[in-house]
Amino acid sequence: MLELFWSFIVGSTLGLLAGLIIGNDIRSGFLGYMIIGFLGSWVGRIFLGPTGPQVGGFYVIPALVGSVMCLAVCSYLLQKIRQFGFY
Numbered sequence: 001m002l003e004l005f006w007s008f009i010v011g012s013t014l015g016l017l018a019g020l021i022i023g024n025d026i027r028s029g030f031l032g033y034m035i036i037g038f039l040g041s042w043v044g045r046i047f048l049g050p051t052g053p054q055v056g057g058f059y060v061i062p063a064l065v066g067s068v069m070c071l072a073v074c075s076y077l078l079q080k081i082r083q084f085g086f087y
Contacts, residue, residue: 003057010056011037018067022075036074040067 015033018040041058044066052061 006056010058014063014067018071022071040070
């Protein structure tokens with residue numbers, strides 16, 4: 001149970017750091033940052049493999065790089081959706 005708690009904390013922190021690096025707010029608060037952090041850790045591990053320190057089940061460096069990539073893609077897609085008036 002404690003491992004799940006740390007996963008939520010680390011995933012959210014990584015998503016928040018990605019938002020600070022990109023300079024973009026995903027407007028979903030804790031849940032949005034958590035989703036970006038989890039998705040980013042998955043994508044980063046695919047591209048970079050298990051490298052760097054591990055915290056809460058996440059390899060920090062690949063997870064942060066993946067979170068930045070995921071947030072950039074999500075921001076771009078949301079911008080295009082808003083541009084066409086769907087959201």
